[in-house]
Amino acid sequence: MPGDVQSILRSPERLAALRxxxxxxxxxxxxxxxxxxxACRILRAPIGLVSLLDxxxxxxKxxxxxPEPWLSRRELPLSHSLCKYTLAADDPLVVTDAxxxxxxxxxxxxxxxxxxxxxxVPLVSSGQTLGAFCVLDTVPRHWTEDDLHVLRDLAAxxxxxxxxxxxxxxxxEARAEHARREEAEDARRRMALLADAGSLLADVSRSEASLQRLAERIIPDLGELCVVELLVDDGPFSSGPWLAHVEASGLDRLRAVLSSPDARDAWRASETPGTLRLCLDEVPSARRGLESFLRRLDVRCLLRVPVLTAHGLDGLLTVGRGSRxxxxxxxxxxxxxxxxxxxxxxxxxxxxxLxxxxxGVRSRDEFLSIAAHELRTPLTPLKLQLETLRRSVAAAGLEDARVMRHLERSSAQVQRLAQLVERLLDVSRVATGRLGLLLxxxxxxxxxxxxxxxxxxxxxxxxxxxxxHTPGPVRGVWDQLRLEQVLSSLLSNAIKYGASRPIEVSVEGHGELVRLCVRDHGIGLKREDTGRIFERFERAVSPKHYGGMGLGLYVAKQxxxxHGGTxxxxxxxxxxxxxxxxLPTQVPPRQLSAEQGASAASGA
Incomplete structure (x- = not known):
């Protein structure tokens, strides 16, 4: 507040206006x-005024x-004012006979x-003339220098x-301005607290860590201590309460008190569906246990609000102040x-x-894994039977072109079905962390x-x-079958969407990194689709015109x-x-150990 006063005093115009x-x-x-x-008594004048003009x-004043009605009004029209001429002259004004x-x-x-x-005599403040201090007489009069001295002294x-x-x-005004600034700052802090709380709680996958950070963020804005407690025994939250205190010793005391069985009884006794707001000297007689509990926590003012969900009362948020x-x-x-x-x-x-x-996703992935295994089981004998049938037809000399064409198409469809089953298996392996590498x-x-x-x-x-286009041998340590799978997916897509135009495959080696590119000149992609096509079951084109399940690029990315690449x-x-x-020429050790562990788990 002193700064506000000084800022006003440094502005003569503002100070004069305030006066x-x-x-x-x-x-x-x-x-x-x-x-x-x-002034009237000393100068023997019938009229005296302290005038303020704008x-x-x-x-x-x-x-x-x-005379009336001016006396009662304590105000004169400017048309009746002689003092305005004093302000215009900015010096004492002496008139013998107006x-x-x-x-x-x-x-x-x-x-x-x-x-x-x-x-x-003008009334001057910080170089600004506010009005005049004057005496008037109803008859002509000669004013002496002593009269002016008296007026000046009284004007001072x-x-x-x-x-x-x-x-x-x-x-x-300074206090009011200071209060306005404090209120604005308090409002800003409250809005910042709510905004930060929204950000902290946005990541529901890390709810427990978020609640701890929230408890720490709430202090000291709402108090010196904070307790976030959930009353549910199941669900995504398995620990708690989450505690925070402005002082390390206070946090230890809070943790110790809350772990005490009798303190917990007093704490639980205060749990109500509504908001609880009280001070230490206002605790009702029915809650003396709570009063003792608050003293042990060194809390003088307490605020507790319920956490209400569709299931009812699921938690409590408590804050407290302990200073005297x-x-x-x-x-x-x-x-x-x-x-x-x-x-x-x-x-x-x-x-x-979540x-x-x-x-649900876990159940779906388990279903996909089981379904894929079940589908793969009859495919192997089916492929063998088709191959045996083709050889039998050839051995019997019955190589009818139409029959052989049907057999080849059937074999191709079985092979395609086997590939789709393998992709479904890869999806389930990725989801369960069992996508192993044989390096x-x-x-x-x-x-x-x-x-x-x-x-x-x-x-x-x-x-x-x-x-x-290859520069010669480009060697590294990778999983051959998996890289074949990646390149097969890229080439299959390039042929499918290449619009019957050339397709280029190139390999380049740069130190510890290699680059594999597959380029087509076909229909292309919109910018918003370039990231989406690597997601599961995502497609950038209509399935009515182009087949596929939207899994090839997803599995390729995984x-x-x-391999530690992109x-x-x-x-x-x-x-x-x-x-x-x-791709790196060597799979990173951290990635390698993780994948080997997954591979071992898969093999087991």
Whole structure:
């Protein structure tokens, strides 16, 4: 607050305006009337005024001998004011006979009030003229130098009174400004607390850690201690309560007290569905146990609000103040605490929903795994029977072109079904952390050439030409079958969406990193689809025109990331797509140990 006062005192214009405002329109005061009467008595004048003027008013802070109705009004129209000429001159104004003055005789105060002789001294504050201290006579009069000395001395006393009142007004305004700033700062802190609480509780996958951070964030804004407690025994929260205190010793004391059985009984006895707000000296006699409990915690003021969900009372948020000058919790603080409890309730409900979703996903993944295994079981004998049938037909000399074509198509469909089953198995392996790697040293250039050759016939049938660009051997330690699976998915997509245009496969080696690129010149992708296509069951095109389950790129990304690498796509609609795989030549040790563990678990 002293800073606010100093800022006002450093502004003369503002200070003068405050002084004028502090006096204009106020009640009569004996201090000013005493000085006015003294001036009239010493100078033997019938009228005396302490006048304050602005552009619109002539207000009489004190008026002695002024005729009615002006005396009762304590205000003169500017058209009747002689004091305004004192302000204009900015010096003492002495008039022997206003009726003889070519300017003053037009003033209505001369005609209607009978002001003939006038002597006035400006009232000056910080270089700003506020008004005039004057005496008037109804007959012509010669004012002496002694008369002016008296007026000046009494005017100085008037200004002393003005300064006292202005100083008080400055202090009042400064206190009001200080209170406004404190209120604004408190409001800002409350909004920041609620915003931070929303951010902390947004990650429902880490609810327990979020509740601890929330308890720590609440202090000291709402008190010196905070306890977040949930009353549910099941669900996503398995620990608690979550405690926070402004002092380490206070936190130890809080933890010790809450772990005491008798303290817990007193604590539980205060659990109610509604809000509890009390101070130590206001604890009702029925809750003496709570009073003792609060003393042990060194808490003088307590605020507890319920955490209410659709299931009912699921928790409590408690804050407390322990300092000797602790003030009771105000309504606005109760509202903030209730808003925090609502956010905790929302986080609890979201955590429950997340738990249900995870359980559903886990059940789905288990179903996919079981279904894929069950589907794979009859596929192997079916493939063998088709192959045996094809050989039997050939051995019997019954190689009818139509029969052989049907057998080949059937074998192709069985092979396709086997691939889909393997992808479903890979999805379940990724979800359960069982996507293992069988690492061996191999040449990526040779692998890319071999896999590309397998797709030449399919590409030619689709009207695309396959090109392979390799710089020579590019060696590293990877899982050969998994990389074949990745490249097969990329080539299959390139042929499917390549619009019968050329497709380029390239391999580059750069120190400890290698790059594998598959580029087509087909339909391309929209920008918003380039990240989505790597998600499970996601597709960037209509399934009516293009087949597939949306799993190939998802599994490919998981395989590449299991190797410690990355896969990205650059694409524009109508200009094709370029998929780029970057792999380290050695799988990172941390990644390797994790994958070997998963592989061992899978094998077990």
């Amino acid at each position: 004028r405002t502090a006096l204009m329109g106020t009640q009569a005061e004996e201090a000013f009337d005493r000085l006015t009467r003294l 552009d619109n008013r002539h207000f009489c 004190s008026c002695i001998g002024l 009726r003889e003055d070519p300017v003053l005789r037009e003033c209505l105060g001369v005609k209607e009030i009978g002001a003939v002789a006038y002597a006035g 006393s008037v200004m002393t009174e003005v300064e006292l009142r202005a100083t008080r007004e400055v202090e009042v 000058d602790a003030r009771p919790y105000q309504d606005v603080e109760v509202e903030v605490a209730q808003a925090l409890a609502e956010r905790i309730a929302v986080a609890l409900e979201n955590a429950r929903l 738990q249900k979703v995870r359980e 061996e040293e191999l040449d990526l250039s040779s692998l890319a050439t071999e896999v590309t050759d397998r797709f030449r016939e399919e590409a030619e049938a689709a009207g695309s030409r396959l090109e392979v 395989i590449i990331e299991a 896969i990205v796509v650059r694409s524009q609609p109508g200009q094709g797509s370029t998929f780029t795989v970057v």
